[in-house]
Amino acid sequence: MLDDDLVAVLDVLKFRLWPNAAHRYNAELAINELDRLAGRCGIVATALSIDETVTRYRNAGNSDPTINRKLSFFRKLIKGAFDAGYIPESPRVDRLPEITKAPTLLSNDQINRALAALEASDRESHRLITFLADTGSTMQEALALRWSDITHRHVTFWSSTGYGRTIPLTQRASKALTFRSSLPQGPFSAVRLKGLRAAWRRSQIDAGIGSPISPSGLRYCCEARLVEQAVDTKTIHRWMGYRTPRTSSRFVTSDDLRGVQIVLENGCVEEP
Numbered sequence: 001m002l003d004d005d006l007v008a009v010l011d012v013l014k015f016r017l018w019p020n021a022a023h024r025y026n027a028e029l030a031i032n033e034l035d036r037l038a039g040r041c042g043i044v045a046t047a048l049s050i051d052e053t054v055t056r057y058r059n060a061g062n063s064d065p066t067i068n069r070k071l072s073f074f075r076k077l078i079k080g081a082f083d084a085g086y087i088p089e090s091p092r093v094d095r096l097p098e099i100t101k102a103p104t105l106l107s108n109d110q111i112n113r114a115l116a117a118l119e120a121s122d123r124e125s126h127r128l129i130t131f132l133a134d135t136g137s138t139m140q141e142a143l144a145l146r147w148s149d150i151t152h153r154h155v156t157f158w159s160s161t162g163y164g165r166t167i168p169l170t171q172r173a174s175k176a177l178t179f180r181s182s183l184p185q186g187p188f189s190a191v192r193l194k195g196l197r198a199a200w201r202r203s204q205i206d207a208g209i210g211s212p213i214s215p216s217g218l219r220y221c222c223e224a225r226l227v228e229q230a231v232d233t234k235t236i237h238r239w240m241g242y243r244t245p246r247t248s249s250r251f252v253t254s255d256d257l258r259g260v261q262i263v264l265e266n267g268c269v270e271e272p
Helices: 006-017 021-038 043-048 050-059 064-083 108-121 123-135 139-143 171-176 193-206 215-228 233-240 254-266
Strands: 154-158 164-168
Touching: 006 021, 006 043, 006 064, 021 043, 021 050, 021 064, 021 139, 043 050, 043 064, 050 064, 108 123, 108 193, 108 215, 123 139, 123 171, 123 193, 123 215, 164 254, 193 215, 215 233, 215 254, 233 254
Parallel strands: none
Antiparallel strands: 154 164
């Protein structure tokens, strides 16, 4: 029997479609929000009326790139539901055109001042924000880290397709990953994103930053620091984990990226 209920199909297929726990968590958030905005009308009807739902997303303050990221989970669920026989057709949900805008960036000095303010108010958030600033990792990569991914002054990030890249850590990023028995799943497993974002925003305002950025924006700041220090494009792409034709291999060894770690170390304020 076909079952068109969005949340019901998600419950059945989520472990197959998103085996990674962090990816699955994000998929559940996105699809439950979509189901609510679309009026809980089923998978096919939601897809066919996606223009109206996109308008509701925008009215709620979502940018087109954010909407695209949320709808990517829906597109994957549509395919999975069709392949499993839950829906009779596989309706198409197109991506929205995105206008590329230069991201807001913070200087090394601004990041260091904001980190100092954050450490005084929220040490757990400070650990994750420090790690993001000095690795350029995505929030998803950081939250998915397990202790087995961390060795002495190195960390390995794994993609959903099973490929990894290993990078060396700055002193303060390494300190942020100090083992804690109270966090058996991973170094940032207890972080709550809503509280993290609020604490990071407050710390930037306290540091006198007029245009605060999100925690994810630290990835662009990290990349900008490497560009400013004339690190070659191919090495930057490998450090950041971009999968482009310029990346020479799918697995990046830490030895190739030692110079990048040194560049980032030079912009840090040494911690006691």
